[in-house]
Amino acid sequence: SAVISQKPSRDICQRGTSLTIQCQVDSQVTMMFWYRQQPGQSLTLIATANQGSEATYESGFVIDKFPISRPNLTFSTLTVSNMSPEDSSIYLCSVDWDRAYNEQFFGPGTRLTVL
Amino acid sequence: AQSVAQPEDQVNVAEGNPLTVKCTYSVSGNPYLFWYVQYPNRGLQFLLKYITGDNLVKGSYGFEAEFNKSQTSFHLKKPSALVSDSALYFCAVRDRRYSSASKIIFGSGTRLSIRP
Numbered sequence: 012s013a014v015i016s017q018k019p020s021r022d023i024c025q026r027g028t029s030l031t032i033q034c035q036v037d038s039q040v041t042m043m044f045w046y047r048q049q050p051g052q053s054l055t056l057i058a059t060a061n062q063g064s065e066a067t068y069e070s071g072f073v074i075d076k077f078p079i080s081r082p083n084l085t086f087s088t089l090t091v092s093n094m095s096p097e098d099s100s101i102y103l104c105s106v107d108w109d110r111a112y113n114e115q116f117f118g119p120g121t122r123l124t125v126l
Numbered sequence: 127a128q129s130v131a132q133p134e135d136q137v138n139v140a141e142g143n144p145l146t147v148k149c150t151y152s153v154s155g156n157p158y159l160f161w162y163v164q165y166p167n168r169g170l171q172f173l174l175k176y177i178t179g180d181n182l183v184k185g186s187y188g189f190e191a192e193f194n195k196s197q198t199s200f201h202l203k204k205p206s207a208l209v210s211d212s213a214l215y216f217c218a219v220r221d222r223r224y225s226s227a228s229k230i231i232f233g234s235g236t237r238l239s240i241r242p
Contacts, residue, residue: 012172053216054170054232103169114160115230119169 013038013106015118023124024094031090032121034104039084041107044115045077048101057102060087094125128153130219132233139207139240147202147236149217158220159200160230161191165213173215176200187211207240214238 014037024030034043045057058066058079066079080088091098101122105115129152139145151157161173174185176193184190191202200217217233 053234056229059229105170114158114172114175116172117162117170122167 013040013116015104015106015116017102017104017118017121019121020119021122021124023126025126026095028094029090029092030094030123031088032102032104032123034087034089034118036085036106041084043081043087044105044107045079045087045089046103046105046117048103048120050100054103057089091123094123096125099123099125128157128219128221128229128231130217130231130233132215132217132236134236135234136237136239139238141209141240141242142206145204145207145211145238145240147215147217147238149200149202149233150198151200151217151219152198153219153221155221159191159193160218160220161185161189161200161202162216162218162232163187163213164216164235170216173202209240209242212238212240 016035018033022030043060046054047057048054056069057072057077058068060066060079060081062081062084068074076092078090089102101120103117103120105117107115131150133148137147159176162170163173164170173189174183174191176183181193182190189202189204191200193200215236215238218230220230
């Protein structure tokens with residue numbers, strides 16, 4: 012399985028600021044995904060990030076608010092821009108483990124609190 | 127469109143008793159089905175999957191799940207619950223037709239509480 016790390020593990024931020032979350036995978040993967048898990052809720056897909064192309068965003072999520080970079084096959088970043096308290100969530104990255112019938116493996120998550 | 131339903135927000139079981147966490151799904155084609163577990167302040171951990179073949183699949187920590195195509199269900203089970211099984215459990219589905227190009231859709235989650 013893939014080993015995925017995220018930085019930071021948690022942060023407390025002020026309204027109106029931006030935070031960039033990093034996701035590092037220990038092997039090359041084609042597709043990386045970013046999810047949001049609001050308190051007590053399920054996971055909602057924000058966007059899919061393929062290396063060398065622009066991220067594909069789900070309905071309700073836009074690039075200006077959640078810009079994503081995917082500079083290589085082992086790394087991606089998600090920025091939460093102009094934050095408000097409603098952005099307080101856990102943000103998780105995940106990868107398709109292509110050799111193993113399409114289950115996704117998840118990073119430990121970044122717990123974001125916006126004051 | 128794909129969807130997953132977990133009808134129970136919470137399941138309470140006494141330690142040593144069998145447990146079942148329910149999941150039903152809807153996809154246009156044949157599904158890939160998954161169970162994930164989330165412990166407090168942790169990311170999601172993969173438990174088990176159904177791809178094809180035997181309808182009873184076994185996974186980590188003694189969990190198993192039964193795929194029932196006629197009932198479109200994929201219930202998670204364990205013969206004897208442990209207090210350490212207390213966590214949040216998510217069922218998920220992916221449409222087999224599109225393989226890795228399709229999204230994984232997660233259920234709303236079921237909180238499993240095992241009392242000593």
